[in-house]
Amino acid sequence: MVHLAQTFRDGVLSKYDYVWPGVNVEKYGQPDPPAYNMSNIPAGFPLFLSYGGRDELADPGDVGRLLGDLRGHDPGRLTVQYLEQFAHADFVIGTCAKDYVYNHVVSFFNRFN
Template sequence: MAATRGSDDHVRQRLSLCFETLNAEEERRRRPAKSLIRKGTFAKYDFGWWGNLKHYQRLQPPAFNLGSIPESLPLWMAYGGNDALADLTDLNRTINELKSKPELCYIECYGHIDFILSVNAKNDVYSDLIRFLCSREGTSSS
């Protein structure tokens, strides 16, 4: 499925890419260069040393323990081929830390923000998410 159709959608796609790029650049300006190196962890928000001390009582944000997610919990993840904020390395690392493999929804032309702002997200993303949720209705162990 295509994320953009027509000239208005092309403009929206270009704008969303600009927003993602601007957000990434703003984040780079806020953090010292050494903090841009990937640490190989999926952690809570990094407020910087002082902010981390205030929020977490430690210098570094705590990592999420994805291995603690029960294997019986059905998982669904969507990702895009134009995502400047979460690449395939990040996705694969996350999947490998989980006990069970999530159902994946890949949309080649989507960037990070397209999952929210695309005028086609209803058909491209949310129809599949709703199908996934409905297929598990009544299967909860709680």
């Protein structure tokens, strides 16, 4: 939960901030935690990204930045699903998540078995 709060506070997806620069230097070799470089995800790694039009936690700007970082990804191994009516919790506890999300995720990953 602390790491999630740091991400919201800083507006950057970075490694855990130990708060004390000395500890960060020990862990990361620098006083501030490094940001994750999403473009380092191997281009052939299967990715299924799903986001919703009512999701306050994964807003269009954040998703756009992520997709920009993934522009070199193998298109055959990247699926992006946008569900206009879904909010963040709908992906986990929504009554229709199985039909709209889970079945598609399982089908996607079965392609790479």
